[in-house]
Amino acid sequence: MAMCAGIWILLAALHVQAGDGQMVQMDYSKSGFVGSQVELRCIFINSNPPVKISQVTWQKVLNGTKQNVAIANPALGVSVLSPFKERVSFKQAAVRHRTPSLEDTTIVFSSLQLSDDATYICEYTTFPAGNRENTVNLTVFARPMTRMTLTTPTIVARASKRKMTVATCLSANGKPQSEIKWETRLKGEATFQETRNQNGTVTVRSNYVVVPSRETHKQKLTCIVTYRSERITDSVVLNVQYEPVVTIEGFDKNWFLNRQNVQLTCRADANPPVTIYQWKLLNGSLPSNVEIKNNTLFFKGPVTYDLAGTYVCDATNGIGTRTGIVDVNITEFPNNPHTPGYDTQPEQHNAGAAIGGAVGGVALLGVAAILLFVFLRRRQRTFKGDYSTKKHVFGNGYSKAGGLPAHPPIPKNLQYPDDSDDEKKPTQIGGPERNFDGEQEDLKRPYFTVDEAESRDYGERTLGFQYDPEPEIADDMISQTDGSVISKKEWYV
Numbered sequence: 001m002a003m004c005a006g007i008w009i010l011l012a013a014l015h016v017q018a019g020d021g022q023m024v025q026m027d028y029s030k031s032g033f034v035g036s037q038v039e040l041r042c043i044f045i046n047s048n049p050p051v052k053i054s055q056v057t058w059q060k061v062l063n064g065t066k067q068n069v070a071i072a073n074p075a076l077g078v079s080v081l082s083p084f085k086e087r088v089s090f091k092q093a094a095v096r097h098r099t100p101s102l103e104d105t106t107i108v109f110s111s112l113q114l115s116d117d118a119t120y121i122c123e124y125t126t127f128p129a130g131n132r133e134n135t136v137n138l139t140v141f142a143r144p145m146t147r148m149t150l151t152t153p154t155i156v157a158r159a160s161k162r163k164m165t166v167a168t169c170l171s172a173n174g175k176p177q178s179e180i181k182w183e184t185r186l187k188g189e190a191t192f193q194e195t196r197n198q199n200g201t202v203t204v205r206s207n208y209v210v211v212p213s214r215e216t217h218k219q220k221l222t223c224i225v226t227y228r229s230e231r232i233t234d235s236v237v238l239n240v241q242y243e244p245v246v247t248i249e250g251f252d253k254n255w256f257l258n259r260q261n262v263q264l265t266c267r268a269d270a271n272p273p274v275t276i277y278q279w280k281l282l283n284g285s286l287p288s289n290v291e292i293k294n295n296t297l298f299f300k301g302p303v304t305y306d307l308a309g310t311y312v313c314d315a316t317n318g319i320g321t322r323t324g325i326v327d328v329n330i331t332e333f334p335n336n337p338h339t340p341g342y343d344t345q346p347e348q349h350n351a352g353a354a355i356g357g358a359v360g361g362v363a364l365l366g367v368a369a370i371l372l373f374v375f376l377r378r379r380q381r382t383f384k385g386d387y388s389t390k391k392h393v394f395g396n397g398y399s400k401a402g403g404l405p406a407h408p409p410i411p412k413n414l415q416y417p418d419d420s421d422d423e424k425k426p427t428q429i430g431g432p433e434r435n436f437d438g439e440q441e442d443l444k445r446p447y448f449t450v451d452e453a454e455s456r457d458y459g460e461r462t463l464g465f466q467y468d469p470e471p472e473i474a475d476d477m478i479s480q481t482d483g484s485v486i487s488k489k490e491w492y493v
Contacts, residue, residue: 021047024124024134031139037110039091040136042122044103051126056105058088061119061135069120070107074100087111112140114175114199141228142201144174148223148234156319157212157242165207166216167236169223176228177202183222186210186238214242217271244270244315246324250297256334259303266295266313266324274315282310282325305330 023045032038058069070080070088072095080088087110094101117140123133151165171178182190188210195203210216217240225232250264268274277295287306291298313324
């Protein structure tokens with residue numbers, strides 16, 4: 001019994017090794033675009049010794065349901081089932097031989113369809129090892145159809161300034177779905193919409209919304225579609241129709257009398273172009289010397305005051321009518337003497353008068369400056385004191401004209417030598433004895449007033465240290481601070 005058990009264990013071990021030596025090789029995944037061709041590889045790795053292949057079956061698995069695609073049998077031959085019969089075939093011709101070789105049973109899909117997207121099984125039936133199989137995932141891509149269109153051939157800018165869709169970018173029936181972006185300088189906004197179709201594709205639509213205006217005319221709008229690693233672009237240039245934008249040129253704010261060759265031109269930016277220009281003068285009729293040519297007013301002859309007024313230009317195109325206005329005023333003389341058409345002859349006639357006036361003005365200013373200088377100089381020499389003779393001070397340096405000798409400087413401190421012993425003794429002096437105690441302060445003073453001199457009786461000794469007597473000054477004379485003497489009458493003049 002023990003020997004029998006060992007034999008069965010050995011046989012089981014040999015069976016496992018044989019089973020492990022057999023293998024079906026396939027790719028993990030394959031992909032292709034609708035309408036293209038793809039190969040699904042299936043190779044059987046046999047064992048040694050080899051097992052017998054009884055049949056090879058290809059099956060499609062979708063939502064848990066298996067569907068036979070193709071069968072290769074050594075005795076019965078090759079069979080491809082509907083609906084794959086016209087599009088699926090075995091790659092190796094040996095499979096179709098009377099004595100086929102079934103180690104390589106790779107199949108080829110041509111004209112892929114979206115319905116081919118599924119998981120496929122390649123199953124080998126062998127004897128005595130049994131069935132061996134493997135799987136491959138087939139993905140079918142659908143390249144989207146991309147286009148960009150204008151919403152309407154004619155985009156009109158209205159005064160209401162309402163938003164409208166001007167362009168649409170479409171990426172239809174794509175698998176996987178695409179991504180849409182816009183590239184433009186326009187100030188608008190984009191809307192996006194996705195639709196999932198029954199066949200598994202997705203359609204993406206994007207609209208670009210903007211307020212049509214003159215500024216949006218001729219602007220470039222680019223749609224960028226990104227599908228997997230591809231980048232698809234398409235562009236349009238907007239054609240926006242708008243009413244005329246009117247301006248009047250020609251009036252330079254320098255229209256003066258007798259100026260020649262003046263004109264006004266009506267300029268209009270419009271789409272479509274302006275077809276009619278109409279000129280008029282507000283609150284009046286156009287001057288008689290005006291000639292109208294297209295969009296321009298030509299004023300014949302010299303400028304007169306009759307040309308002043310408010311000129312109006314109406315410009316009309318297929319969208320509407322707009323107006324331009326300019327106020328023209330006339331001056332007697334030009335703002336810019338070098339203006340074309342200005343006659344400089346009157347200026348030449350007045351040049352001498354202008355130069356003479358300028359010279360006279362300069363001379364007048366010079367005379368005024370001299371008089372001012374003399375006045376200020378004399379004012380510096382004017383006496384600023386008091387005419388009262390009672391307030392004159394002795395020794396103050398008054399002198400007559402002609403330059404009297406100046407007084408010596410007054411010492412700040414008078415110093416006397418000390419008395420000797422003999423001088424300290426009492427001595428009889430001729431004349432009545434005088435008390436100098438009350439006059440001690442007077443002796444120290446270098447000057448005193450006339451009133452003080454008259455009220456006191458000083459001797460020659462008492463006034464010995466004073467200045468020499470002042471020379472007499474006439475009553476009608478006034479001494480100045482610089483030492484000179486002038487007459488009061490002359491001072492008042």
